[in-house]
Amino acid sequence: METKSTNYKQTINFTPELITRLNELLTHYPADKKKSALLPVLHEVQDAHDNWLSVELQEKVAEFLELKPIEVFEVVTFYTMYNQKPVGKYMFEFCSTSCCMLRGSDDLIDYTCVKLGIQPGQTTPDGMFSVAAVQCLGACGYAPMMQIGDYYHEHLTPQKIDQIIEDCKAGKIIIHDK
Numbered sequence: 540m541e542t543k544s545t546n547y548k549q550t551i552n553f554t555p556e557l558i559t560r561l562n563e564l565l566t567h568y569p570a571d572k573k574k575s576a577l578l579p580v581l582h583e584v585q586d587a588h589d590n591w592l593s594v595e596l597q598e599k600v601a602e603f604l605e606l607k608p609i610e611v612f613e614v615v616t617f618y619t620m621y622n623q624k625p626v627g628k629y630m631f632e633f634c635s636t637s638c639c640m641l642r643g644s645d646d647l648i649d650y651t652c653v654k655l656g657i658q659p660g661q662t663t664p665d666g667m668f669s670v671a672a673v674q675c676l677g678a679c680g681y682a683p684m685m686q687i688g689d690y691y692h693e694h695l696t697p698q699k700i701d702q703i704i705e706d707c708k709a710g711k712i713i714i715h716d717k
């Protein structure tokens with residue numbers, strides 16, 4: 540399997556603060572079961588690296604958790620919440636599963652992409668916005684919805700999308716809860 544396919548360069552920065560956070564996470568799991576911490580560790584590492592995980596960074600995570608690199612690669616490539624290439628500061632992850640689809644997610648994705656001048660999976664040239672279609676985010680009762688960072692935006696309409704984009708440009712949209 541080809542794993543080193545990335546053309547994107549990433550500066551790996553395991554700061555003392557990040558390592559402290561990762562070590563704290565490890566205390567939640569048995570000492571001989573470090574792999575159990577893989578998902579939260581990947582979240583922390585991704586948050587600390589502009590929201591994406593290069594192959595080299597995944598290898599660093601494997602080294603930290605004393606895993607084989609393939610054990611990290613197979614997780615990162617399975618879950619859409621881990622990004623394998625640079626993404627925009629504001630990543631619009633639209634749920635495109637049944638409830639949201641029936642409530643118009645396809646049209647909203649099209650609307651957003653046209654407005655931003657990109658296709659799903661792409662990032663605007665200024666690095667501000669990315670758009671992705673993802674699977675059910677567990678907020679089906681609030682369809683159609685999307686996730687930006689740690690926050691959900693629900694009951695979406697074109698007008699709400701317009702406002703969210705303006706709020707992003709004005710720095711009013713919170714991405715992370717920490």
Ligand code: FES
Binds near residue numbers: 634638676679
């Ligand atoms: S179907 Fe969209 S959140 Fe579940």
